[in-house]
Amino acid sequence: MSIGAVLAQLRAEFPDVTISKIRFLESEGLVSPGRTQSGYRQFTAADVARLRYVLAAQRDHYLPLKVIKEQLDAADEGTVPDPGVPRPPRQLVSVGAPPSAEDFAADTGNRLTQEQLLERAGIDKPMLAELEQYGLIRAGAAGFFDEEAVIVARTVRKMTEYGIEPRHLRAFRASADREVGLLEQIVTPLYRQRDPDSRARADEVVRELAALSVSLHTLLVKAGIREVGGS
Template sequence: MSIGEVLTLLQEEFPDVTISKIRFLESQGLIDPERTPSGYRKFYGTDIERLRWILTQQRENFLPLKVIKDRLADGSPDAPAGPDSASGTGPAGSTGPLPFSPDGGSDPAPAAAPASATGTGSGGTAASAGSKVRASMPAGELDDADRPQPIWMADLAKSGRGGAEAPRARKVQLSAEVTEVNLTAAELQAAAGLTEESLRELEKFGLVVGRAMGDDTYYDGDALVIARKAASFIDHGIGARHLRMYKVAAEREAGFLEQLAMPLLKQRNPEARRQAVELVEELADHGHDLRAALLRANLRKHLDRA
């Protein structure tokens, strides 16, 4: 199958999927379709099953791409087998590719869709009753108490952005791990409890910033934390424009810390960069505590006066 045919096959189940998103997933190493001598992508049944599973995890569990990639690499029980598995490289019952035409070419006779990662196919039966709960199981099949927690929550907790239950040495950490969540706008809204209008307002005032990838925009872990905190203000009737003071203060503080670290960064060697990161993280921590203490002192003064 060509990438255009794969898009047609999946779009009814995943309305937000686009060709650019499929290419983005390939660029991140989550899928690896075969290439023809002329450079066109050729998707087999196992490629489509893998892609369907990835999209399901993103939509229903808000899984960051790193976690999805790790689960695929580790052979997670509910993850589909790779294209080089013993089950073959084509659709079920076949060892050849699905009908293929170059990207955007004419459509051949439609092929039957492979079984989804949920363990059921068209006319198939579900997994045995004793099997573990699947991430793709419809919400109505589980009680709220039994429903598994979305993995992005654990990912944020691990990175230290999810709350006090994941303490770490630094309150402010600049490592890349904390931004490895990748959410679409719809996923960000669901995860943060925002309406589409509220998210647009936060973007308008520069509080939430997405990363464009083709026709799509993705939001990282920092954007998720900002959106969730902003949602709490919005719940109290405080609009996005009133939150700009936090953005302005953060930008001024970041500029000040950048000036302090610049002599180390100009040395252009790994050790100097490590020292610069440690300096900025340490001073950012001190700034965090100083800001909290000053805020407490001012609030106490105003409340005592009232």
């Protein structure tokens, strides 16, 4: 199959996949298509299966490419089950559906009014005002909210049951902004390059770094909690 035919097969399940993304995965050693005498890529059904596994592992299991490649290499050597067999996702703490690496790449596009946000999150206007005051929720330029705002509001509402108020959570906002600033410094040079493959590389890097950032944050909190408990 040509790369265009592969793209057509994958897009039904992975709408965000592009030819640049497939080429990037090839450059990272996740798939190795053959070549015609003219130099055009030729993919087999097995190549498509590998690509499908890689994309699903990123989207559903939040795995970085390094880990996925290790799994595929091990599968090629016969030391683990076939790559097509789903593997357990990372054990990340979240409210609502577990995030995937793709969640870091783009907005879902769903827009909510203030009334819709209040209803879905189960909060009132005074609490929303506090969340906005301390930067925990931010409306878009048109005044609408996204799905993440609902999850944030629900999370804070649950925390208030333990005596934690939105004003106590300003440090969370500041910490997140610092993390985003660090990632921005790393990927901005890639985004400035005109090569289309560089854009795909930048997208991949920022997603993986975001995943690692969440994992590191979780581990540090766990370590701190153990110290609090004296264990």
